Amino acid sequence: MPVPEITNSFAGSVNRVTLGATKESGGTRTSTVTIGGSTNVVYGGSSSDAGQKPVIAMDVIDTRPETWPDVLAQSYEGVLDSPADWAKKCVEESGADMICLTFDGIHPDTGDKDGGHAVKVTQDVLAAVGVPLVLWGCGNNEKDNKILPMVSQAAKGENCLIGPVEEDNYKSLTAIALADGHHLITKAPLDINIAKQVNILTSDMGFPLEKIVTFQATGALGYGIEYAYSIQERQRMAALGGDKMMAMPAICDAGYESWRVKEAKMDAEQWGPVDDRGPMWEAATAICLLQAGVDIVRMRHPKAVATVKKFINQIWK
Amino acid sequence: MLLIGERINGMFEDVKQAIADKDKTVIQNLAAGQVKAGAAYLDVNVGTAAADQEGTMQWLVEAIQETCQASLCLDSQKFNVIQAGLKVVNPDNGVLLNSSPLNKKNDEEILDKFIEAAQQAGPKVSVITLTMDKNGVPQDTDSRVAIAAEIVGKAMEKGFDTQKLFIDPIILPVNVPNAQVQPQNILAAIEQIRYLCDPAPHITMGLSNLSQGTSERSLINRIYLAMAISRGADSAIVDVLDTELMNAVATAEMLMNKQIYSDSFLKVCF
Numbered sequence: 041m042p043v044p045e046i047t048n049s050f051a052g053s054v055n056r057v058t059l060g061a062t063k064e065s066g067g068t069r070t071s072t073v074t075i076g077g078s079t080n081v082v083y084g085g086s087s088s089d090a091g092q093k094p095v096i097a098m099d100v101i102d103t104r105p106e107t108w109p110d111v112l113a114q115s116y117e118g119v120l121d122s123p124a125d126w127a128k129k130c131v132e133e134s135g136a137d138m139i140c141l142t143f144d145g146i147h148p149d150t151g152d153k154d155g156g157h158a159v160k161v162t163q164d165v166l167a168a169v170g171v172p173l174v175l176w177g178c179g180n181n182e183k184d185n186k187i188l189p190m191v192s193q194a195a196k197g198e199n200c201l202i203g204p205v206e207e208d209n210y211k212s213l214t215a216i217a218l219a220d221g222h223h224l225i226t227k228a229p230l231d232i233n234i235a236k237q238v239n240i241l242t243s244d245m246g247f248p249l250e251k252i253v254t255f256q257a258t259g260a261l262g263y264g265i266e267y268a269y270s271i272q273e274r275q276r277m278a279a280l281g282g283d284k285m286m287a288m289p290a291i292c293d294a295g296y297e298s299w300r301v302k303e304a305k306m307d308a309e310q311w312g313p314v315d316d317r318g319p320m321w322e323a324a325t326a327i328c329l330l331q332a333g334v335d336i337v338r339m340r341h342p343k344a345v346a347t348v349k350k351f352i353n354q355i356w357k
Numbered sequence: 358m359l360l361i362g363e364r365i366n367g368m369f370e371d372v373k374q375a376i377a378d379k380d381k382t383v384i385q386n387l388a389a390g391q392v393k394a395g396a397a398y399l400d401v402n403v404g405t406a407a408a409d410q411e412g413t414m415q416w417l418v419e420a421i422q423e424t425c426q427a428s429l430c431l432d433s434q435k436f437n438v439i440q441a442g443l444k445v446v447n448p449d450n451g452v453l454l455n456s457s458p459l460n461k462k463n464d465e466e467i468l469d470k471f472i473e474a475a476q477q478a479g480p481k482v483s484v485i486t487l488t489m490d491k492n493g494v495p496q497d498t499d500s501r502v503a504i505a506a507e508i509v510g511k512a513m514e515k516g517f518d519t520q521k522l523f524i525d526p527i528i529l530p531v532n533v534p535n536a537q538v539q540p541q542n543i544l545a546a547i548e549q550i551r552y553l554c555d556p557a558p559h560i561t562m563g564l565s566n567l568s569q570g571t572s573e574r575s576l577i578n579r580i581y582l583a584m585a586i587s588r589g590a591d592s593a594i595v596d597v598l599d600t601e602l603m604n605a606v607a608t609a610e611m612l613m614n615k616q617i618y619s620d621s622f623l624k625v626c627f
Binding site: 233234274278 | 624
């Protein structure tokens with residue numbers, strides 16, 4: 041009997057998603073990004089199975105971030121009060137593939153700013169850079185439901201990635217994203233079952249599954265990254281197994297999570313110079329999650345971005 | 358779980374009548390309804406509805422394909438009827454040839470013919486085989502597995518991808534005298550057949566046969582299907598319009614960790 045040829049192939053694949061709209065597609069972006077498309081696990085199969093190269097979305101906050109540690113804030117000296125200049129710096133100096141514009145300033149506890157502010161910031165950033173945008177809410181459901189529809193409208197036709205929506209708060213933003221032609225982020229609290237459920241709920245509203253990117257509340261290195269890794273890996277395996285409700289590309293947040301942890305930012309000589317340690321913490325978190333199978337990484341420090349870009353270019357040729 | 362919709366079969370009165378009247382609408386509605394309910398394949402069986410089995414098979418296939426691009430399962434014990442269907446079916450949609458025993462008294466080469474026909478018809482054509490040989494349907498587990506092993510060996514010998522091989526351990530009505538031991542024998546056989554090669558052959562079965570002539574048909578069908586899924590069955594010819602059965606499949610698949618749980622898991626299994 042001949043030895044059968046063993047092929048390690050999967051029935052499914054991760055959805056391929058294009059973000060951003062150029063002039064020809066009715067937007068004003070000068071570039072678009074396409075993510076997803078993997079037909080195997082990271083490092084698995086041939087290079088053609090790897091799908092699109094993952095991308096980095098650099099964080100720009102709508103208002104000056106008061107809690108950023110010096111080691112991080114000093115990289116953006118002079119632009120922290122101007123989201124447009126900040127975004128430009130990320131694109132021109134660090135080669136950000138996308139800008140993740142986060143509306144922390146609308147949160148009742150951190151500024152409580154209004155829709156006029158959010159719309160202006162959105163317009164300014166759209167005018168300043170040509171890369172696609174991620175538009176990220178502040179996490180307060182009431183304010184997000186009130187203001188993100190205005191932000192969405194201001195970016196109509198630009199094919200942004202907007203969100204996140206959650207199991208108990210998805211209806212209004214899903215409807216708005218659908219109307220304005222954006223892609224949607226569905227969020228779960230490190231829970232694969234809820235991730236699937238949110239996707240089903242948004243899809244029940246008529247939102248196309250092919251326009252969803254999933255987000256699991258990320259854990260940083262040393263602070264639960266193993267849970268985040270397992271969840272992302274399980275999601276990738278479900279996508280490869282043909283589960284249509286889990287076949288979306290994933291976004292993770294290495295920046296916010298890494299810079300929360302004391303090991304990344306505390307000036308402690310015995311841990312080595314903080315100028316290196318912080319960016320290394322962020323880069324290690326990002327690279328770990330990229331290996332589990334995420335497609336967009338939110339990041340903050342230019343040095344970390346440079347390290348992760350180098351890694352991506354080595355692995356996804 | 359790959360479910361094959363059983364309703365386009367000349368044994369059903371409405372199909373029989375539609376064949377007699379040449380009424381395509383009945384067939385096309387059954388096709389659309391079964392696809393919507395989650396059928397991956399549609400079984401097409403002339404049954405006893407017409408004398409001209411070959412022509413009727415072609416008429417059914419063509420009627421379905423006019424309005425529906427589903428994969429079809431050409432079902433007949435007669436190879437010439439399968440061949441007739443193959444002439445008109447679109448092989449790019451995926452086709453199952455249903456079914457061949459290992460061999461027959463009057464046709465030792467029947468399985469070769471099925472496999473060769475599938476190979477010639479294209480890369481998306483698979484074969485259902487029965488754990489049955491010229492001596493008939495075996496009554497015990499070991500003989501079923503032995504026949505399945507010969508089938509797998511034959512497929513490998515002919516270079517036929519075992520992922521395109523479906524093995525049907527032949528389920529008999531549970532209320533037939535002395536047949537009540539068979540359902541458990543078949544479960545044992547399913548488990549062993551899955552180990553015959555890697556990747557394993559698919560396991561399918563004509564589920565409704567189990568409850569033929571019994572009361573509580575739907576209940577018997579769905580409980581047994583869940584049991585079979587737990588032992589490795591990954592396909593069945595079923596009434597996909599039976600919602601309770603479909604819910605049982607979704608639940609069994611979820612409990613076997615084939616589908617990730619979500620609160621709405623019943624909605625999305627198919």
